[in-house]
Amino acid sequence: MLHLIVFSVFGLVCVAGAVNLLAQRHPINSALSLVVVMGSLAVEYLLLGAEFVAAVQVIVYAGAIMVLFVFVIMLLNAGEEDRTKGSRVAMLFGIPGMLIGSVLVAWVLLEHSGTGNVAVGALPGPPKVIGWLLFHDFLLPFEVTSVLVLIAIMGAVVLASHPGPTQQDKREG
């Protein structure tokens, strides 16, 4: 019972953080709302018995990626955004469409996937089990993902490096 209450509270915090992310006008407030979303997601993972995923969620997303977001916002010194009225089409079709879509997904998941309720600790949670799964059962997808990330890093390096002639070339030429 206590478990369910805590789970619901953090679920609400998560959704509230996500809504606040969109509602805030200042980028840094939005970024901090996203940190709250990440943090409450970590608590949800913890309550589902996936303690390793919860810790990694905090370390990687809240502790590293969001710090870089905040860093970039600080570096660009981004100011407050102007609030636009938004397009009427988005208001008329977007919000109902989103609601219908999410209800549909939830319904399909609950009714037709045969998942049902999950007991705490029923899913692989401890680090040893996760490591075994990653490096035995799912070795190929894991390695493919790491190559994909490597490609993304190389792309970032290429984009960030100076494409034109360097300072020295200009001086000589």
Place this chain on the structure above:
Amino acid sequence: MGLGTFILVSVIKIVIALIVLLTAVAYTVWLERKVVGHIQNRWGPTRVGPFGLLQPLADGVKFIFKEDLLPPHVYKPLYIAAPIIALIFALTSISVIPIGNWITVFGIHTPLEITDVNIGLLIVLGITSLGVYGVALAGWSSNSKYSLLGGLRASAQMVSYEISLGLSLVGVLILAGSFSLRDIVDAQAGTFWGFIPRWNIFQGQIVAFFIYLMAAYAETNRIPFDLPEAETELVAGYHTEYSAMKFAMFFMAEYANMITVACLATLLFLGGWHGPHRIGPPFVQAILPVFWFVAKVFAFLFLYIWVRGTLPRFRYDQLMAFGWKFLLPLAIANLIITALIVALRA
């Protein structure tokens, strides 16, 4: 143990841990002023109490009664929240750090830490990685050049050195085979040939220990890596605009982080509470593990202060080059070699 007993025991342990930690923070400041004073051929604090021992108390009273200025140009919500964030995360990380074996008091069997979790190390890393928000937001919300530069430097530095810090710990994790700080300490019990303790630092993790040492100095913004608050360039860095208790909160956070780092070093590399404990009557034998733990933490803190009194500050580009081009490859090499040795032995 019933729910009521559990809550009571937890509250008592939290209160004790907080009091001990805050006292330790205050006296680490005193120790630092004394030691740095003697290194520089001065006396340090001497006026308040014998050897200046009551100086932290006087400082605390001073901080509470000083005027709390709120500059007009700051972004108020985050300006006020930043020191609170920094202090909360600095104090929370102590909650999973064990300082000794299980004890039995009044028939209640409990570990000498607030809570014993099987991913203790990851929790400490997660909480300390959130601590950077306090510094970064303080720098940004102060709306001043020096503070912003300090905050930027702090976030870039902490994210960079966190990678080396994390990788230096993986070797220890491979040797212990667990994330639980208690298991890691238990894996270091006993001795080689009867006289060399089986601490991880003597089990081939000495390189990892030095990587950890340097990365930890950078993580806690201490000399030689105290670029975020470099007095000669940035006035006081991210806390330039802070006064009174808010300023003190940043300092308490910094020293609490130092103590956490020292505790982690003791647990992971220096054998935790293990030591030659088969001396004296049973009562002394029960207390001795805690004594060894505190002694090792003290030695580590002393090293911190010693380094501060000895080394000059890095330049910022040197700091980044050192972190990415030297520490990180070294940490990866150490990890690969440790993994190979463990795999070949198995």
